[in-house]
Amino acid sequence: MAIIFDSHTHSDNSPDGSHSITFMCEKAVEKGLSGLCITDHCEMNVYKEERFDLRIAQSIFETNKEGRVFNGQLSVLSGIEISDVFYDLDLTNQVLGSIQVDQVIVSQHTSEDHMDVYYSNFKLWSSQQIHEYLEWYFRYLLDVARWDGYDVMGHLTYPIRYISGVHHIPVDLSRYQDLIDQVLETVASKGKAIELNTSGLRQVLGDTMPNFHLLKRFRELGGEYVTLGSDAHKAEELGEGIPRAMEMLEEAGFEYRTVYKEHQPLQFKIV
Ligand SMILES: [Zn+2]
Numbered sequence: 457m458a459i460i461f462d463s464h465t466h467s468d469n470s471p472d473g474s475h476s477i478t479f480m481c482e483k484a485v486e487k488g489l490s491g492l493c494i495t496d497h498c499e500m501n502v503y504k505e506e507r508f509d510l511r512i513a514q515s516i517f518e519t520n521k522e523g524r525v526f527n528g529q530l531s532v533l534s535g536i537e538i539s540d541v542f543y544d545l546d547l548t549n550q551v552l553g554s555i556q557v558d559q560v561i562v563s564q565h566t567s568e569d570h571m572d573v574y575y576s577n578f579k580l581w582s583s584q585q586i587h588e589y590l591e592w593y594f595r596y597l598l599d600v601a602r603w604d605g606y607d608v609m610g611h612l613t614y615p616i617r618y619i620s621g622v623h624h625i626p627v628d629l630s631r632y633q634d635l636i637d638q639v640l641e642t643v644a645s646k647g648k649a650i651e652l653n654t655s656g657l658r659q660v661l662g663d664t665m666p667n668f669h670l671l672k673r674f675r676e677l678g679g680e681y682v683t684l685g686s687d688a689h690k691a692e693e694l695g696e697g698i699p700r701a702m703e704m705l706e707e708a709g710f711e712y713r714t715v716y717k718e719h720q721p722l723q724f725k726i727v
């Protein structure tokens with residue numbers, strides 16, 4: 457059986473998470489995982505209003521505690537999923553400088569108006585508006601990729617989860633291939649990672665984020681590091697889709713999967 461490490465998980469320290477870190481660790485053991493990284497949300501656009509300072513401190517404290525409790529049984533690593541990092545870059549740097557975690561996932565959940573696209577009803581958007589948003593999104597990701605404060609770029613094709621998944625509007629990603637190539641090339645040349653996010657496999661999208669084509673493209677452009685994450689918001693989702701993600705990694709030409717510890721990419725042979 458493949459060894460499953462889940463690099464992207466949310467506890468109830470995330471506003472949309474369901475379970476305590478203790479319960480998640482118990483469930484991870486029950487499911488036979490080798491380990492997990494707790495990457496609770498930190499949304500910089502609403503950092504103060506939603507008290508992410510307290511949420512993050514609590515998440516890291518509990519993760520470290522459970523790391524000691526489950527020592528020898530389960531590898532419990534600490535992390536953060538930080539979004540909208542340029543909303544207030546000084547604050548972002550201050551937050552990241554004040555915490556000690558194993559892995560920083562950078563994501564972009566919000567559109568240009570700093571609203572999470574989870575709330576966007578793309579059915580009311582014209583195809584031109586969707587096109588402009590996607591162009592903005594990948595350009596923004598390029599700036600994020602060039603920035604230094606992250607280890608892993610999270611769910612590269614996040615808008616597709618909503619545009620195509622939730623709202624069933626087809627998107628031709630090849631229109632953005634030049635931009636996406638620049639993003640992937642930048643991440644690769646900086647020695648950083650992308651994640652293969654498996655949440656879409658169990659959701660309406662029915663695919664990973666990014667998809668196989670872009671995963672392969674990352675390899676072709678010199679990418680070495682790929683983490684695998686379920687983006688579980690409930691304990692029962694832990695590890696979901698990761699065996700499939702490992703097959704995809706191999707098919708795309710990777711020999712290793714990556715786990716971040718103290719911001720260092722550790723490579724594990726895919727078996
Ligand atoms: Zn996310």
Ligand SMILES: [Zn+2]
Pocket residue numbers: 464466537687
């Ligand atoms: Zn997430």
